[in-house]
Each structure stands twice: as C-alpha cells, then as structure tokens.
Amino acid sequence: MERVRVGILGATGLVGQRLVDRLASHPWFELVALAASDRSAGAAYAEVCRWSLSSPLPAAWASVPVRPSRPADLGDCDLVFSALDPAAAREIEPAFLAAGFVVVSNSSAHRMEPDVPLVIPEVNASHLALVEKQRRRTGGGFVVTNPNCSVTGLALALAPLHATFGVKRVVVATLQALSGAGLDGPRGLEVVDNVIPFIPREEEKIETEVAKILGRVRGGTVERADVTVSAHCHRVPTLEGHLEAVSVETERPVTAGEAADALRGFQGEVADLGLPSSPAAPVLVREQPDRPQPRLDRDAGGGMSAVVGRIRACPVLTLRFEVLSHNAVRGAAGGALLNAELLLRRGLVSRRAAS
Ligand code: NAP
Numbered sequence: 541m542e543r544v545r546v547g548i549l550g551a552t553g554l555v556g557q558r559l560v561d562r563l564a565s566h567p568w569f570e571l572v573a574l575a576a577s578d579r580s581a582g583a584a585y586a587e588v589c590r591w592s593l594s595s596p597l598p599a600a601w602a603s604v605p606v607r608p609s610r611p612a613d614l615g616d617c618d619l620v621f622s623a624l625d626p627a628a629a630r631e632i633e634p635a636f637l638a639a640g641f642v643v644v645s646n647s648s649a650h651r652m653e654p655d656v657p658l659v660i661p662e663v664n665a666s667h668l669a670l671v672e673k674q675r676r677r678t679g680g681g682f683v684v685t686n687p688n689c690s691v692t693g694l695a696l697a698l699a700p701l702h703a704t705f706g707v708k709r710v711v712v713a714t715l716q717a718l719s720g721a722g723l724d725g726p727r728g729l730e731v732v733d734n735v736i737p738f739i740p741r742e743e744e745k746i747e748t749e750v751a752k753i754l755g756r757v758r759g760g761t762v763e764r765a766d767v768t769v770s771a772h773c774h775r776v777p778t779l780e781g782h783l784e785a786v787s788v789e790t791e792r793p794v795t796a797g798e799a800a801d802a803l804r805g806f807q808g809e810v811a812d813l814g815l816p817s818s819p820a821a822p823v824l825v826r827e828q829p830d831r832p833q834p835r836l837d838r839d840a841g842g843g844m845s846a847v848v849g850r851i852r853a854c855p856v857l858t859l860r861f862e863v864l865s866h867n868a869v870r871g872a873a874g875g876a877l878l879n880a881e882l883l884l885r886r887g888l889v890s891r892r893a894a895s
Pocket of ligand 1 (some may be wrong): 549550551552553554555556576577578579580581588609622623624625626628629646647648687688689719720721722723724867868871872
C-alpha cells in the first residue's frame with residue numbers, strides 16, 4: 541500500500557514532538573512536512589523545537605526547515621495533524637479546510653462544533669457520519685478531533701458502564717500531569733511541593749465533551765447523552781499521565797464486580813479493523829489496592845490503554861473508581877493517530893494532487 545503523506549502543524553510543541561516520534565516508523569503514514577509558527581518557520585527543526593522526549597529526535601528531521609502553517613506550504617500532504625495552540629488552531633485549521641485538507645486535530649478549537657466529530661474510535665467511531673455534512677459546509681475539507689486529555693481516559697471508562705448500566709451523573713477530580721500544559725506550562729517554582737487547584741477552561745471541557753462523545757448521531761447531528769458531569773481539576777507535579785478519581789450514578793444497580801467485568805470485556809467499535817495504534821485492550825483493570833499510579837501504569841498498552849482500579853461502591857452515588865491515561869499518548873498524539881488510521885480504513889483520506 542502506498543503510504544499517505546502527512547504533515548504536522550505545531551510540530552515544535554510537546555504533542556507535535558510525540559507525533560514526529562510516532563510517525564518515524566508508521567506503516568501507513570509517511571511524514572513529509574513539519575510546520576509551526578512564523579517564529580520557527582525557516583529554522584532547522586532541531587534548533588527550534590526544544591525536544592523533550594527520552595527517545596532521540598529522529599536524525600532525518602533535525603536539519604529540515606520548519607514550514608509556515610499555511611495550506612500553500614503543505615501542498616504535498618494528503619492529511620495534516622494539528623497540534624496547534626488553541627488560539628492558533630481557531631485561525632489556521634479553517635484555512636486548511638477551505639483548501640480541501642483532511643485535518644486531524646488535538647486542539648479544543650473546533651471540538652464542540654455541531655458537524656465536527658469528537659472521536660475516540662473504540663467509543664464512537666460512528667460519529668464519523670458527521671464528516672459528510674461538514675464537507676458540504678466547507679466544500680471538501682474536514683476536521684476530526686480527539687478529546688481533551690482528561691476526557692479521553694474518563695470517556696473510555698464510562699463508555700462500557702454507560703452501555704450496560706446507564707450513566708446518569710459523574711463527579712470527577714483530576715490529578716493532571718505537567719506535560720498536559722504544553723512546553724510553556726507552569727514553572728518549577730510554582731509546582732514543586734505544590735498542587736494547583738485550577739486549570740483554565742479544563743473543567744468546562746470535561747463537563748461538555750463527555751456528553752457529546754457518549755451521544756448518538758441522529759439526523760446529521762449528535763444527540764448528546766443525558767449525562768451530567770461535575771469536574772474538579774488539579775495540576776500536580778507528575779510528568780505524564782492524568783489520574784482521575786471518579787464517582788458515578790447509574791440508572792440500573794451495579795456491583796463493583798459487574799462494573800469490572802464490563803470494563804474488562806470492552807472491545808469497542810474498531811477491534812476488528814487492525815488499526816496499528818489500537819491497543820489489545822482499550823481498558824485494563826488493575827486488582828491491586830494502590831493502582832493505577834502514573835509512573836507504573838501510564839505506558840500500559842503502549843500508552844494507549846486507560847487503566848482502571850479501586851472499583852468500589854460509592855455511599856453517595858452508585859460506584860467509584862480511579863482511572864489513569866497517558867495525556868500525551870492516548871490523550872493527544874496516539875489518539876490523533878488512531879483517528880487518522882480509522883479515517884484511512886473508512887476510505888475518507890485520498891491522495892491529493894500536488895499543488
Ligand atoms: P505546546 O507545547 O505549547 O505547542 C504549541 C504548538 O503550537 C507549537 O508548535 C507552536 O509553534 C505552535 N503555535 C503557537 N502559536 C502559533 C501560531 N500563531 N501559528 C502557528 N503555530 C503556532 O502545546 P502542546 O502541549 O503540544 O499542545 C498542542 C495542542 O494539543 C493544544 O491545542 C493542546 O490543548 C492540545 N493537547 C495537548 C495535550 C498535552 O498533553 N500536552 C493533550 C491533549 C491535547 P512555535 O514553537 O513556533 O511557537
């Protein structure tokens with residue numbers, strides 16, 4: 541199979557670097573372009589990206605000039621990943637759609653627009669039905685988004701519970717890693733020996749995105765699930781992996797054992813598609829009383845599995861548990877790659893004529 545040529549907008553940032561790393565040896569995608577802001581454009585990638593991964597910057601990209609984030613500069617790409625800062629994404633992604641590109645975005649800028657799919661493939665691949673409607677609006681290009689990094693693990697854990705027992709209300713307290721704030725996140729002085737009980741706009745994202753993801757597409761729009769979420773967000777001094785303490789009220793009674801069985805048995809909507817970034821199990825259940833932990837569990841399933849533990853009855857709602865997922869892998873670069881692989885499998889990406 542001829543590989544699909546892809547570019548990265550926001551290639552210098554934390555998520556962009558993860559995409560560069562994961563695309564270096566991808567069987568279906570060939571990385572051909574790195575783009576960022578005009579501050580970085582023209583400079584060699586290694587000079588401007590402040591590489592932050594423990595794996596080395598792929599040598600093939602070190603001296604390659606960063607391109608400006610304009611459609612005309614990525615004309616050799618069939619698909620672009622967006623790891624742009626949200627303010628930049630609001631301006632730049634629509635320009636790519638107008639130029640007919642397929643955009644797979646990590647940014648929150650367009651997630652909640654009615655015709656934009658907000659997708660976790662195992663949970664709501666069916667939401668790609670919105671693509672056709674969006675294409676009519678834009679004239680050909682379309683964007684598919686992955687959720688906020690705290691929502692991804694939460695929604696993966698809630699989906700099987702919702703399908704089996706009906707989730708009505710959720711209270712979640714997050715303990716979010718520093719890398720979730722990007723390369724210019726909080727300074728050392730602010731976070732060592734500390735917890736910051738506020739992350740701008742994060743609680744609103746969690747409270748709105750879950751109902752869209754768990755909803756159903758009907759009549760060309762998402763009928764949101766009737767699930768109310770209350771979120772408390774905290775930035776904690778871990779590097780990677782968002783841990784969340786969750787209490788859930790369900791429509792039907794459920795014991796901890798039944799919930800664990802539903803989570804363990806969850807395969808989701810794309811298990812048979814052979815997507816390269818699919819983990820063997822989207823949700824893993826740990827039995828140990830002190831798991832999941834960020835350092836021990838964030839790389840489960842190559843960083844693509846959500847890890848649930850401490851499932852027990854809740855004296856206020858129905859059930860409570862902890863869930864952990866890797867914010868920069870499943871919650872960002874890996875989640876976007878999985879979405880792009882799904883688009884390819886569904887025949888929604890085609891080779892663009894070079895411009
Ligand atoms: P980051 O480290 O701050 O990187 C931001 C990127 O955006 C950089 O490549 C930057 O390029 C580029 N950029 C900023 N302003 C621009 C402009 N005006 N024009 C073109 N490019 C511009 O952020 P990040 O953590 O990688 O996050 C990227 C996106 O993914 C954000 O929307 C974030 O909310 C979302 N996200 C992040 C995570 C995570 O765990 N970090 C998880 C899920 C979703 P320069 O280097 O040239 O400035």
